[in-house]
Amino acid sequence: MADNANFDLECEHLSKRFADFTAVDSLNFAVEAGSFFSILGPSGCGKTTLLRMLAGFESPSEGEIRIHQKRVNELAPNKRPVNMVFQHLALFPNMNVAENIAYGLKRRGVKAAERSRKITDVLERVGLNGSQQKQISQLSGGQKQRIAIARSLVLEPRLLLLDEPLGALDLKLREKMKVELKHLQREFGTTFIYITHDQSEALVMSDKVAVMNHGKFEQLASPQELYYQPKSAFVAKFVGQTNSLKALVFEQKKDIALLKTARGRHLIVATPHAYSVNARVSVFIRPEAIGIAEAGQDVQADNQFDVQVEECLFDGASSTLVVRDIHHHDLYKVAPGADFSLQHVVVGSQLRIYWNAKQAICIAAEVASES
Template sequence: MSDQAFAVDADAGVQEDLACTLLSKHFGEFAAVDEVSFSIPRGAFFSILGPSGCGKTTLLRMLAGFQQPDSGDILIKGSSVLHTAPNKRPVNMVFQHLALFPTMSVAENIAYGLKRKGVPKREHAALIDEVLAKVQLPGYGDKRIDQLSGGQKQRVAIARCLVLNPAVLLLDEPLGALDLKLREQMKIELKRLQREFNTTFVYITHDQSEALVMSDQVAVMNKGRFEQVGTPQELYYQPKTAFVAGFVGDSNQYAGTVQAQSDQIITIVTEHGVRLLSQSRQPMPLGSPITLFIRPEVMQISTSRPEAEQDNCLQVTILRMLFDGARSQLQVETAEGAVLTVALPQTADFHALEPGRSVYVSWQAGQSLCFPVSTETQPESVQ
């Protein structure tokens, strides 16, 4: 296996709160985490994004000390914690189900960790009041847990961890049990809290929206390895593998083969003989299989053939409208039977977009990306 070394910040002078080197964990023949190396500077919001079974929770549990890696090292503020017990590591963890004590008050829940750490009882009240003010729950110390809303419980769970001033806070899909509207609110709240406490957050999620909205840096994980680490904008607009292009954001996908290449523009022919143009960041042999990715929002829709020259233009039939306010989309079908999703602008004339109507979708070559089919199963090695 080739070494994957991802530096979250290229500035060598930045002090790292967390660094992992060639971290691996196997369960029998299955490699849950496969030689993962990365580092996170102080005060960053770092998310690990990936599908179920990709290894992200196993990685988080190794950072917390709940599982021992088969090989590699974990350094927190420059010191190895590989043989340090979980309760001795300068980390705390927020679980998906929060693990608050229902029979205790808010203050007693927060004080629990202080007692375990041996903080003198006379200091508890001031520390609890301070952390409750920071999570915007002043005066809530005497309330019972069952008197709180879902969002308030989330903040208490975070306060219980952050009152101990950990070097790193680990969060294992903490928003998974919340309803959609509250989850959207808590994404903003978590980002605010991370800035307020200036604590390094390592956030595990399969929800791309959570990772993109909150994070300074995101690692996309697949089959035990990091495919790409970058800013949310880099992952969305400059994916380096087919897996990242397909997993981060919505994309229309076309399978085809390479017919020609000039500079960074590839001519693709689909299995039905449709000719399309796309940008490519790497040379591709003629005749090689590729996958083309086109974001719904870059595709323009018109009721007549566009007068402005477009690299790609398809005549399609409207199947249905998926109305979702500002995020409304149109599903269309090509003559070959491919179903595409097109984002609708807020100024769209919905009455002119009835199912069954023939329209045109178009986009420029530079607005799409293509990757060799083989890269979908082989994570990129980054030095």
């Protein structure tokens, strides 16, 4: 990976081993300057270990970390052009807002008049101007979040590392803070590297997302590409809701494959890959890609069949139907569109579901493994 001024972070063959366990396994990636980059994955996948190596709290077993084209492997945490926001924020409860923000500036020897100017400026930019004398106990959860970010950004780091900072907030505040964090990142232009297990956080805020599993990146792409063009079964299942079916290819014509599911249902899918007859594949269909019609109604779609309603999960705009294929017994989750009312749908009633070949994702079995 060549040096490039457009990258604030470059990692080459980065690994971390603990005895016989490999937490991070030979990662190669770069993060563009001024971008919002998220590392998304389940607990134990290695994402926090990766963040700690970037911060300097852990030393790599192998590989190189470069920040703004400079190798930082041997630099102590306080010598790196990075700062970190932790899940529990680590604000000083015995200091007021201004004193919390001034802490790092004092350690750097910034004079009082300059500290005051910087504190006023950063508070204005995070929307909390005039709160200098407030105690931390007087702040709401969202305000504490912004103060923790202000305390980090006032030091003008090249990278801001965020370790699941929304994890301790309630649902409504998390939704609000997702928007605010994205706004703050754009306002300051600082490169954010964000660790999360929450797919919604990663998709909403990020320019690029790396999906991590067992110490490796399964896929690094834009949120849209991860959702609509996953490269592995793990990504297809971890990013967003999906219906998953195992199938065999029994015929392929150009970019259209004819499949037979494990329960005998014939499906038509579009795929750029050439499969041999009897090749094992996994098929993924997003719930919102599935249309609904009256049972027995013929619609213009590549795949259509009747189902029985098993559950109606009402949650306002994100309501879901769980339905079962009448003849082949596979279960599907369907997200009805705004033009379809759930008001008269009851458990046990029959409907027709349908989708077109291009709305399904087909992945070869050797790639489809989640291990």
